Amino acid sequence: KAVEMLLGGVNVEVFNVGLRKTKKVQTIRKMYGLENKFTIAFHGAFTKWHGVIDFIKAVKIVERKDKNIKFLLIGSGELEKAAKSLAGSNCIFVGKKDYSEMPYYLAACDAGVAPYGPLPRHLEKIGFYWNPMKVFEYMALGLPVVAADYKELRAIVGKNGLYYRPGDRSALARALIKIKQAKRRKASVKKYSWDVQAQQLENILKDVAK
Numbered sequence: 001k002a003v004e005m006l007l008g009g010v011n012v013e014v015f016n017v018g019l020r021k022t023k024k025v026q027t028i029r030k031m032y033g034l035e036n037k038f039t040i041a042f043h044g045a046f047t048k049w050h051g052v053i054d055f056i057k058a059v060k061i062v063e064r065k066d067k068n069i070k071f072l073l074i075g076s077g078e079l080e081k082a083a084k085s086l087a088g089s090n091c092i093f094v095g096k097k098d099y100s101e102m103p104y105y106l107a108a109c110d111a112g113v114a115p116y117g118p119l120p121r122h123l124e125k126i127g128f129y130w131n132p133m134k135v136f137e138y139m140a141l142g143l144p145v146v147a148a149d150y151k152e153l154r155a156i157v158g159k160n161g162l163y164y165r166p167g168d169r170s171a172l173a174r175a176l177i178k179i180k181q182a183k184r185r186k187a188s189v190k191k192y193s194w195d196v197q198a199q200q201l202e203n204i205l206k207d208v209a210k
Contacts, residue, residue: 004204007156008131009197012190015140019107028108032092037070038180041109041143043102044134046077051115051148053079054169056086058115061173063088069176074105102137111179112138116148118167132156136192144182146175156192 019025029035046052059071071091073083084093097105106112114135135156138145147153149163162179164171190196 006197006200006204007192008133008136009192010133010136010140012140012193015103015106015137017107017140017142019103019141022104022107024104025107028104032070032072032094032108034070034072034108038068038111039070039072039109040146040176040179041072041074041106041112041138042115043074043106043112043137045075046080046083048079049117050077051117051166052077052083053086054117054167055113055115055172056083056091058169058172058176059091060086060088061170062176063090065173066177066180069180072105072109074102103141106137106143107141109143111182112141112143112145113176114138114145114147114153115172116150116153116166139192144179146172146179 029039042052042055044050062069067090069090073091073093074095074097076096080093087093094105112134114132116132132153135145135147135153139157139160145157145161147157147161147163148166150166153161154163162175162182164175
């Protein structure tokens with residue numbers, strides 16, 4: 001092959017399901033009032049492509065229908081101010097967090113969301129080519145995922161997720177409510193671990209060197 005494609009990976013030793021029971025995670029849940037609340041994580045850049053504004057507007061719909069769901073937003077970006085101005089009381093913005101802190105903040109949640117927006121017209125023929133690191137991290141922690149319905153995301157998340165048409169806020173809101181019924185799973189990203197990805201790269205380089 002002239003071209004080989006490798007997806008990114010996740011450090012499954014750092015992002016692991018056992019973190020949920022740690023004192024640090026329990027402290028985070030208590031600090032932000034997440035105890036006895038179903039909490040959905042969003043982490044990443046606050047940009048149009050990451051769908052943050054559509055996500056916040058969907059969250060407003062959720063707020064009217066289910067008061068027991070909280071949303072923990074981790075990150076920052078050009079649309080952060082706009083997102084905060086639209087957000088309701090069910091949204092908690094915690095800002096950027098160091099990589100070392102991320103596993104604990106995500107483990108404090110019950111599900112994760114990857115609300116990627118519709119592809120710009122000039123990229124429609126190329127398709128979804130971004131590397132969805134947040135999705136790998138959610139899955140490594142056993143979190144069920146709500147994701148925009150791109151075939152590339154379905155191939156990664158599989159039965160561990162609920163999907164909605166990109167840009168459809170009502171459908172996103174329904175998925176955010178329905179994900180409460182999903183159970184935390186054992187880590188399902190072994191094939192996307194750093195070790196496996198490194199081995200795949202090594203095999204490709206060996207083939208090139210022949």
